[in-house]
Structures are given as structure tokens and as C-alpha cells.
Amino acid sequence: MTTTVFSASLPIEEQLIIQKQVITGHRSGKRLCVVTGTHGDELEGQYVCYLLTDFLQRNADKISGTVDVYPALNPLGIDTITRGMPGFDLDMNRIFPGKKLSSLSDEVAYAIIEDIKTADFAIDIHASNIFLRELPQARINVNTAETLLPYAAMLNVDLIWVHPAATVLESTLAHSLNSLGVKTIVVETGVGMRITPEYGQRLFFGILNLMKNIGMYEGEISAQITEPTIVSGDGVAFVNAGASGIFLPTKTYGENVKKGEEIGQIVSPLEGKILSVVTAPEGGKIMTIRAYPVVYFGSLIARIIIG
Amino acid sequence: MKSPYREPFHINGFLFGKGEKSVAIVGAMRGDEIQQQFVCSQIVRLLCDFEQKGLLRKDFQILVIPSVNHFSMNINKRFWPMDNTDINRMFPGYNEGETTQRIASAVFEAIKDYRYGIQLASYHFPGEFVPHVRIIKTFNDITDDAQKFGLPYVYLKTPEPFDTVMLNYNWQVWNSAAYSIYAGTTDTIDKKDAHLTWNAVMRFLSQIGIITKDYHGGYLSRMLNDADFQTVMAERAGFFYKLKTAGAEVRQGELIAKILDTFNGSVLSEIHSPSDGVIFFAHSKALIMQYTAAFQVIGW
Numbered sequence: 001m002t003t004t005v006f007s008a009s010l011p012i013e014e015q016l017i018i019q020k021q022v023i024t025g026h027r028s029g030k031r032l033c034v035v036t037g038t039h040g041d042e043l044e045g046q047y048v049c050y051l052l053t054d055f056l057q058r059n060a061d062k063i064s065g066t067v068d069v070y071p072a073l074n075p076l077g078i079d080t081i082t083r084g085m086p087g088f089d090l091d092m093n094r095i096f097p098g099k100k101l102s103s104l105s106d107e108v109a110y111a112i113i114e115d116i117k118t119a120d121f122a123i124d125i126h127a128s129n130i131f132l133r134e135l136p137q138a139r140i141n142v143n144t145a146e147t148l149l150p151y152a153a154m155l156n157v158d159l160i161w162v163h164p165a166a167t168v169l170e171s172t173l174a175h176s177l178n179s180l181g182v183k184t185i186v187v188e189t190g191v192g193m194r195i196t197p198e199y200g201q202r203l204f205f206g207i208l209n210l211m212k213n214i215g216m217y218e219g220e221i222s223a224q225i226t227e228p229t230i231v232s233g234d235g236v237a238f239v240n241a242g243a244s245g246i247f248l249p250t251k252t253y254g255e256n257v258k259k260g261e262e263i264g265q266i267v268s269p270l271e272g273k274i275l276s277v278v279t280a281p282e283g284g285k286i287m288t289i290r291a292y293p294v295v296y297f298g299s300l301i302a303r304i305i306i307g
Numbered sequence: 308m309k310s311p312y313r314e315p316f317h318i319n320g321f322l323f324g325k326g327e328k329s330v331a332i333v334g335a336m337r338g339d340e341i342q343q344q345f346v347c348s349q350i351v352r353l354l355c356d357f358e359q360k361g362l363l364r365k366d367f368q369i370l371v372i373p374s375v376n377h378f379s380m381n382i383n384k385r386f387w388p389m390d391n392t393d394i395n396r397m398f399p400g401y402n403e404g405e406t407t408q409r410i411a412s413a414v415f416e417a418i419k420d421y422r423y424g425i426q427l428a429s430y431h432f433p434g435e436f437v438p439h440v441r442i443i444k445t446f447n448d449i450t451d452d453a454q455k456f457g458l459p460y461v462y463l464k465t466p467e468p469f470d471t472v473m474l475n476y477n478w479q480v481w482n483s484a485a486y487s488i489y490a491g492t493t494d495t496i497d498k499k500d501a502h503l504t505w506n507a508v509m510r511f512l513s514q515i516g517i518i519t520k521d522y523h524g525g526y527l528s529r530m531l532n533d534a535d536f537q538t539v540m541a542e543r544a545g546f547f548y549k550l551k552t553a554g555a556e557v558r559q560g561e562l563i564a565k566i567l568d569t570f571n572g573s574v575l576s577e578i579h580s581p582s583d584g585v586i587f588f589a590h591s592k593a594l595i596m597q598y599t600a601a602f603q604v605i606g607w
Binding site: 008009010011012013016083084087088089090094101102103104107129131167168169170171238240243244245246268270294295296297298299300 | 308309310311312385386389390391396403404405406407408409431432467468469471472538540543544545546569570594595596597598599600
């Protein structure tokens with residue numbers, strides 16, 4: 001059943017509408033919310049929502065409880081290839097929990113929280129932005145790691161990154177929901193403005209696996225579930241551009257590198273010369289690699305899981 | 308910093324005097340902060356003039372950075388042109404991080420040791436403000452010196468999570484007395500508000516003894532807290548037919564705007580002032596969405 005979570009009038013005829021698909025199982029049970037599309041340029045979650053909604057609607061007899069699928073928390077952003085909230089120049093994932101009688105963006109955030117806050121679990125699916133490709137990963141704030149790690153490990157991701165707490169992240173959807181007692185896990189996977197079918201399918205099976213483990217799904221899962229590597233904040237090395245130019249990778253994500261090994265080059269097409277050779281500061285597996293070739297001094301080129 | 312195909316990116320500062328690092332002034336940090344850059348350029352003009360006439364104390368140092376983000380301003384974008392990140396969400400910065408973290412780090416390194424910090428700031432809502440001083444409430448009580456600007460209002464704002472990565476908050480963490488000055492508009496020049504604002508900064512410099520001549524007086528500022536604001540929302544969407552602008556005195560119940568149907572021009576909604584007072588903020592676009600903050604009114 002399609003339900004409207006929030007609506008507001010736009011100046012000319014149109015409505016801003018945030019919708020969800022509610023799939024109710026044949027027995028009562030827990031409530032899981034799968035949300036995506038907070039950033040309008042992150043589309044990997046679209047495929048996951050499609051797979052999930054299609055499958056669960058056909059297999060409702062194997063489900064206990066309710067699954068709410070929110071494919072577009074920022075519908076104007078998705079429809080207009082805009083990362084933030086059009087008209088406000090706002091990162092929508094920095095305005096939660098929102099409030100009433102403040103602004104449209106705050107009203108939207110407030111309505112989303114009100115709609116999800118009674119759930120038991122939430123999965124907040126992000127792609128990377130257009131600049132980076134990411135291995136499928138769950139990201140957990142260190143303060144919630146003890147509670148969330150066992151569930152994140154069920155999601156069929158390659159790694160779980162337990163990152164330090166930061167005050168600015170208190171305005172994210174995941175932080176707000178976790179504060180309200182909704183066990184919320186952020187998933188990052190793939191690249192912005194594109195869909196990586198393999199990763200979408202893996203996450204789909206991961207969500208089914210989570211549902212099976214928490215008693216919401218009693219069918220089979222036709223996939224091998226990956227056991228993730230758990231990485232803490234200091235277990236990741238960052239590689240930033242040492243020059244401005246065009247980045248040409250020689251490695252890709254998922255590959256292992258040795259300390260000092262070349263990851264790519266930054267070149268000047270005008271001068272026909274190499275401006276900088278990008279090397280691995282530590283040995284390990286590349287979890288993130290630059291997807292967008294134009295780089296400035298400091299642009300993120302790669303992240304490496306150390307060891 | 309070099310760029311792939313544009314001219315190298317520089318951040319320029321103007322230094323006045325030597326000795327104690329007294330006041331750092333930062334202008335436009337976003338590409339649409341035209342009013343902020345205009346005000347800052349006028350401050351530089353006046354300080355150059357005063358320096359030439361011997362009206363500046365030589366044992367106090369002032370640093371003015373009119374523009375932190377002209378790479379965006381030159382091409383009519385608000386945020387950093389490459390990745391759309393906001394430099395004013397990157398403080399205190401990180402010199403080994405991403406580009407805008409490095410820019411924030413370089414700027415912060417240059418300004419963090421000054422006793423006073425003044426930022427010409429803008430807000431993320433499209434709208435116009437009454438010129439005012441804004442202080443992010445931290446452990447430092449710096450409200451007394453805020454009066455020295457002589458602007459009509461000083462707003463002591465309770466910080467939200469995003470404030471912790473902005474310049475004002477981080478300046479205070481480094482023990483500078485940090486003031487954000489809102490100069491009315493953002494992407495257009497309002498001469499009256501700009502004049503009021505640059506005079507306020509010059510008055511402040513006079514009050515703390517850096518400018519040696521007396522500067523003419525300003526307002527006895529009214530202190531505002533979060534609870535002093537009444538937000539008036541748009542109940543409908545349409546043309547925003549504004550009858551009152553920021554700074555206008557209004558009576559309770561007075562009609563201050565109408566929202567008109569965008570097809571037939573009929574009145575969909577009337578917006579009335581919730582109290583006697585002054586309009587502190589007014590939405591400035593011709594169109595308005597439902598639930599948008601149309602006005603903020605402060606009561607008497």
C-alpha cells in the first residue's frame with residue numbers, strides 16, 4: 001500500500017510528496033524501515049528498494065510484521081539530479097530531527113522522524129557521491145557500535161566502518177533515529193548518479209538476511225552472505241590529491257595494495273606530463289577509489305583498509 | 308593552489324598595523340555573498356584611508372580577508388565549484404584533508420590568534436535580515452563588546468550541531484571574541500544596509516581604540532535570544548506578495564503579505580503580524596512554498 005508521509009504545495013500547481021510503500025506480513029511482528037534518497041544524486045538505493053518491494057509484495061505470506069520502504073526522502077532532489085534539497089541549498093542529512101513551525105526543510109525532517117520513530121529497525125541506504133566509488137559498507141558511530149554491530153554484520157556488506165562520534169553528525173537521520181531507540185544502520189555503497197546492480201542485489205539479500213535473523217522473514221535466501229571486515233576509525237588510511245589535474249587510476253576498489261605502491265597518476269593533458277604519482281600510504285585493501293577524474297589539490301583519491 | 312585549468316586560487320589579506328593581533332575580519336565565504344564582499348571592500352577602503360591619515364594605532368594589527376571563495380563568486384555559484392561543499396562547514400579545517408577542509412585550515416591558521424573575529428555572514432534561507440550582530444552561545448560571554456558595533460540588535464543564538472563546524476563557533480573555541488555580522492541581504496547590494504554595516508565595524512574599531520578618532524554613535528543594541536522570535540509560516544504556496552520588509556514596525560494583526568494564486572491571481576492566504584514589533588527576517592523570493600518561513604517578528 002502506497003502511503004503519503006508528507007506533502008506541501010509548491011508555488012505552481014505541483015505538490016512535494018514523500019511516499020512510502022507499506023508491506024504488511026501475514027503475522028504481527030517487528031517494524032523495519034528501509035529509507036534512501038536523502039541525497040538526490042545517490043541512486044544505488046533505488047534498485048534495492050525496487051528489488052525489496054517487488055519481492056516482499058510477492059512473498060508477504062513469509063513475512064511477520066511490517067516493512068516500510070521509503071525510496072525518495074528527497075523526491076525533488078532525485079527528480080532534478082540535485083544532491084541537496086532544491087530551493088534551500090541544504091544537505092538534507094544535516095537537518096534532523098527537524099521541528100514544526102520553522103521552515104519547510106525542518107517540517108520535512110520532522111515528518112520523516114515522526115513516521116519512522118516507532119520502528120524497531122531502520123536501514124538508511126546511501127551511495128557515495130559522484131566523485132567516489134565505495135565497497136558496500138555499513139557505517140556506525142562508535143557510541144552505537146555495541147548495539148548495532150551484530151545487525152550490521154547481517155547486511156551482506158564487505159566491511160563495517162566504526163567511525164568516531166562528531167557533534168555535527170548529531171543532525172543526521174541515523175543519529176536522530178538511534179537517539180529515539182530505532183536501531184538504525186547507515187549503508188554506503190557504489191557511486192553517485194549510477195546503479196551498481198551487483199551491490200544492489202547483495203544489499204537486497206542482506207536486508208532479507210537481517211529480517212530472517214530478527215524473525216521478520218521465514219523464507220530461503222538464495223545467496224551466500226558475506227562476513228564483513230570490521231574497521232575502526234584509525235584503521236583507515238586516506239589518500240588525497242597532491243596536485244590539481246586529471247586522475248588516472250591504476251588500481252580499483254577491492255584490490256590489495258602494498259605500502260608505497262602506485263594507485264594512479266595525476267596528469268596535465270595540456271602539458272602532457274605527470275604532475276603527481278599517487279601511492280598507498282599504507283598497505284591494505286582499497287575500500288574507496290576516485291571515480292570523477294578532475295581533482296583539485298586535496299581531493300579524496302582513495303581510502304585503504306590498513307593491513 | 309593550482310587548478311586544472313583556471314588561474315591559481317589565492318586568498319588575499321590586507322594587513323594594517325603591527326604588534327598585537329587585534330581584529331581579523333572575514334568577508335565572503337560563499338560565492339553569493341556579494342553584499343558581504345561589498346561591505347568588506349568598503350572597510351578596506353576606509354582602513355587604507357585612515358592609515359594614510361595616521362588615524363590607526365600602529366601597535367595593533369588588523370587583518371581583513373574580503374574574499375575566501377571567489378572561485379565560486381566568479382561563476383555565480385554559492386558553494387565550492389568542484390564538489391559543492393561549503394567552506395563555512397569545514398572549520399577549524401584540516402590541512403591534510405579535502406580541498407575545502409584545506410582552505411578552511413589555511414584561513415583559520417591566519418585568523419585564529421586574533422583577539423576579535425568579525426565575519427560578514429549569510430544565512431541558508433533566502434531572505435533579508437535587519438542588520439545585526441550574531442553570537443553563537445558558548446562558554447565565553449562576549450555580549451558586552453557586541454554592543455560596540457552599535458547595530459540595532461545583538462542575537463545570542465543557541466548553537467545547533469552544524470554550528471560546531473562553522474567559523475564563528477571555532478573562533479570562540481580558540482578564545483577569540485567572534486561576531487557574525489548580518490548585513491541585510493546576500494546576493495544583491497543594498498546600499499543602505501551595507502553603509503550601516505561597514506559603519507558598525509568601523510565604530511567597533513573606534514570603540515576598542517584601534518581607530519584613534521571618534522566615530523559617530525550608533526544604536527543602543529537590544530539583546531535577543533531564541534525565544535524572542537515568532538516565525539510566521541506560509542500556509543499556502545504561490546506568489547509572495549510582500550507588503551512589509553525587514554526592519555518595518557508592525558502592529559499585531561496587521562496585514563504584512565498575501566499569497567496569490569499563480570494562475571488567476573486570487574488571494575489564497577493573508578499573512579498577519581502575530582504581535583506588535585519589528586520584522587526581523589523576511590522571505591525575499593517572488594515565489595513561496597507552503598510551510599516556508601515567510602517572516603520572523605520580534606515583539607516589543
